[in-house]
Amino acid sequence: MLPDGPLRTVLTCSVAVAAAAALTGCGGSSKATGPSAGSGAANTITIADFTYRPNPLRAVRGQAITVVNNDSATHTLTALDGSFDSKDLHKGQRYTFTPGKAGSYRYLCSIHNYMTGTLTVS
Numbered sequence: 001m002l003p004d005g006p007l008r009t010v011l012t013c014s015v016a017v018a019a020a021a022a023l024t025g026c027g028g029s030s031k032a033t034g035p036s037a038g039s040g041a042a043n044t045i046t047i048a049d050f051t052y053r054p055n056p057l058r059a060v061r062g063q064a065i066t067v068v069n070n071d072s073a074t075h076t077l078t079a080l081d082g083s084f085d086s087k088d089l090h091k092g093q094r095y096t097f098t099p100g101k102a103g104s105y106r107y108l109c110s111i112h113n114y115m116t117g118t119l120t121v122s
């Protein structure tokens with residue numbers, strides 16, 4: 001229950017959204033890409049307490065997904081089908097990738113293989 005966990009998530013999300021907006025100049029896409037005020041962190045998977053959040057994550061094809069390890073342990077985000085693999089992420093490190101096609105991607109942590117999650121791209 002670290003008090004800075006949720007705050008850090010919000011800050012990370014805000015930075016990511018701002019960066020995406022600056023890169024793409026997206027003004028009208030917010031309706032299609034989902035909630036920007038409610039759940040936050042639309043394209044960010046945060047690892048904390050040996051858990052991926054949110055899980056499942058729903059994303060839109062062509063948008064970058066960022067995974068941030070806020071845990072003290074090292075983790076990975078490794079797709080079962082090999083579509084993506086963050087390799088070792090130490091505390092505070094992040095990994096960004098863009099799924100090439102729509103689908104449901106199951107992933108796990110290759111270090112702690114009981115950590116699993118799903119990324120759905122539409």
Ligand SMILES: [Cu+2]
Nearest residue numbers: 075109111112
């Ligand atoms: Cu792990």
